Amino acid sequence: MRWLLSLALATFTAAYVQQDGSTCTLYPESLNNDGQAIDDAPSIHKAFDLCGHNGQVIFAANHTFNINTVMNTTNLVNCDVILRGELRWSTDISYWLSHSYSVVFQDQSTAWLFGGENVTFRSEEGGWYNGNGQAWYTQNQNRSNQPGRPISITFYNSTNLVVDGLNITQPQFWATFVSYSKNVSITNLYVNATSNDQWGTVNTDGYDSWNSDTLLVENAVIVNQDDCIAVKGNTTNLMVRNVTCYGNYGMAIGSVGQYPATPDYVTNVTFENIKCHDCQEAALIKTWQGENDDGSSNGDSGGGGSGVVKNIVFRDFEINNVALPIQISQCIYSESTSTCNTSKMAIEDITWSNIKGTSRYNIASSIYCSDVHPCPGLKFDNIEIQSVNRTLGLPMWNTNLQDEVYQCTNIVNGQGIPCNHAAPSNYGQTVTSNVQGTDASTEKSKTTGAGNKKGKQEKLGLKQ
Ligand SMILES: *[C@@H]1O[C@H](CO)[C@@H](O)[C@H](O)[C@H]1NC(C)=O
Numbered sequence: 001m002r003w004l005l006s007l008a009l010a011t012f013t014a015a016y017v018q019q020d021g022s023t024c025t026l027y028p029e030s031l032n033n034d035g036q037a038i039d040d041a042p043s044i045h046k047a048f049d050l051c052g053h054n055g056q057v058i059f060a061a062n063h064t065f066n067i068n069t070v071m072n073t074t075n076l077v078n079c080d081v082i083l084r085g086e087l088r089w090s091t092d093i094s095y096w097l098s099h100s101y102s103v104v105f106q107d108q109s110t111a112w113l114f115g116g117e118n119v120t121f122r123s124e125e126g127g128w129y130n131g132n133g134q135a136w137y138t139q140n141q142n143r144s145n146q147p148g149r150p151i152s153i154t155f156y157n158s159t160n161l162v163v164d165g166l167n168i169t170q171p172q173f174w175a176t177f178v179s180y181s182k183n184v185s186i187t188n189l190y191v192n193a194t195s196n197d198q199w200g201t202v203n204t205d206g207y208d209s210w211n212s213d214t215l216l217v218e219n220a221v222i223v224n225q226d227d228c229i230a231v232k233g234n235t236t237n238l239m240v241r242n243v244t245c246y247g248n249y250g251m252a253i254g255s256v257g258q259y260p261a262t263p264d265y266v267t268n269v270t271f272e273n274i275k276c277h278d279c280q281e282a283a284l285i286k287t288w289q290g291e292n293d294d295g296s297s298n299g300d301s302g303g304g305g306s307g308v309v310k311n312i313v314f315r316d317f318e319i320n321n322v323a324l325p326i327q328i329s330q331c332i333y334s335e336s337t338s339t340c341n342t343s344k345m346a347i348e349d350i351t352w353s354n355i356k357g358t359s360r361y362n363i364a365s366s367i368y369c370s371d372v373h374p375c376p377g378l379k380f381d382n383i384e385i386q387s388v389n390r391t392l393g394l395p396m397w398n399t400n401l402q403d404e405v406y407q408c409t410n411i412v413n414g415q416g417i418p419c420n421h422a423a424p425s426n427y428g429q430t431v432t433s434n435v436q437g438t439d440a441s442t443e444k445s446k447t448t449g450a451g452n453k454k455g456k457q458e459k460l461g462l463k464q
Pocket residue numbers: 061062
């Protein structure tokens with residue numbers, strides 16, 4: 001076998017790319033370098049140069065490809081990619097922090113830009129993406145949105161792209177991001193960001209979309225510590241179905257409204273047949289406040305952006321021990337409650353249907369719409385949520401509210417929403433205790449949301 005490979009190398013200039021007509025098969029450099037983790041990115045680029053147009057690129061089975069430098073395999077045309085081996089991403093943190101490609105959005109960046117027209121990317125025979133994320137989780141020390149920490153793979157400028165069977169284990173940051181694309185299907189996606197030390201896997205979103213249309217996510221399993229699916233600005237006509245989430249923030253629209261210069265329009269998004277186990281949230285919409293908090297570009301600051309979130313359906317959810325199952329927040333990363341009531345994002349025509357299961361605390365939903373944009377067209381249909389303790393016949397502790405709480409503020413002609421308390425404007429994403437209070441009319445002036453923002457605890461204001 002080895003002499004065959006060498007012959008191929010001698011015949012074709014690209015190291016470790018075996019070309020047979022329009023098919024390029026990749027083998028790792030380590031084979032001929034005593035197993036050393038020599039960078040395979042140059043031969044991978046070569047394979048895409050040779051076979052990326054009207055061809056096929058195959059990563060050979062049972063091999064480990066070491067990826068030590070950024071990859072840009074875009075502008076492919078009529079190309080089928082088959083990942084059989086392991087892609088093992090290097091842990092040279094300082095290299096990646098300074099070399100990852102910008103994805104423009106939030107000044108985030110990526111380790112791999114991938115895309116083109118009429119492209120398929122299939123994983124077979126155990127092929128997987130090993131992000132080696134533990135090194136990132138440990139050095140990141142629970143910080144939010146560390147600049148330069150790379151998204152595992154970004155599907156960019158793509159039309160008619162099918163990604164099937166992708167397995168991203170320990171992603172460096174967000175696992176997948178779809179941007180500036182049309183007609184992208186991601187099926188049988190598996191993402192598992194699990195840390196094996198005391199640090200969390202902060203910001204390991206399973207799937208994010210932005211500036212893209214006609215999208216599908218189907219049959220996914222996602223274990224992580226941020227959004228399971230996050231739908232950012234200018235995502236239209238997205239279907240998400242049959243997704244199982246563990247320990248994360250569930251199905252999220254947003255955050256949106258971060259940048260005044262680029263309004264966010266999100267329309268026609270359906271999430272169906274979703275399971276959430278031990279999640280923080282399950283079905284939510286999150287917008288920034290209406291005032292810009294400062295000029296820095298990191299993902300954690302901004303606000304003041306406008307736009308519309310419209311025609312969103314969350315249906316057929318099975319939830320199990322979810323801290324805050326349903327939420328609209330119009331002030332998700334606010335620094336002070338004084339600006340919480342200012343969001344410029346319009347939210348309308350949102351349906352939650354067939355959401356069944358258990359909440360961790362005594363709260364099922366918190367829907368807060370700003371005075372600037374009260375929300376019309378909100379509908380609950382067949383929502384059956386009980387606290388875990390209620391199902392066990394145990395009392396809810398440290399509260400006199402034993403019944404499920406549905407917080408609402410500024411809903412216009414809502415249908416079927418059993419509002420029994422006011423939603424505080426600064427109610428955050430990370431609920432860690434039962435809701436307190438006896439009287440809905442006093443609820444709004446309490447600091448119920450204090451201390452439960454995601455990743456920004458230190459900046460919370462006190463009262464509104
Ligand atoms: C890869 O390994 C599996 C399990 O050992 C084996 O069944 C399969 O034939 C191998 N594939 C190749 C191309 O060597």
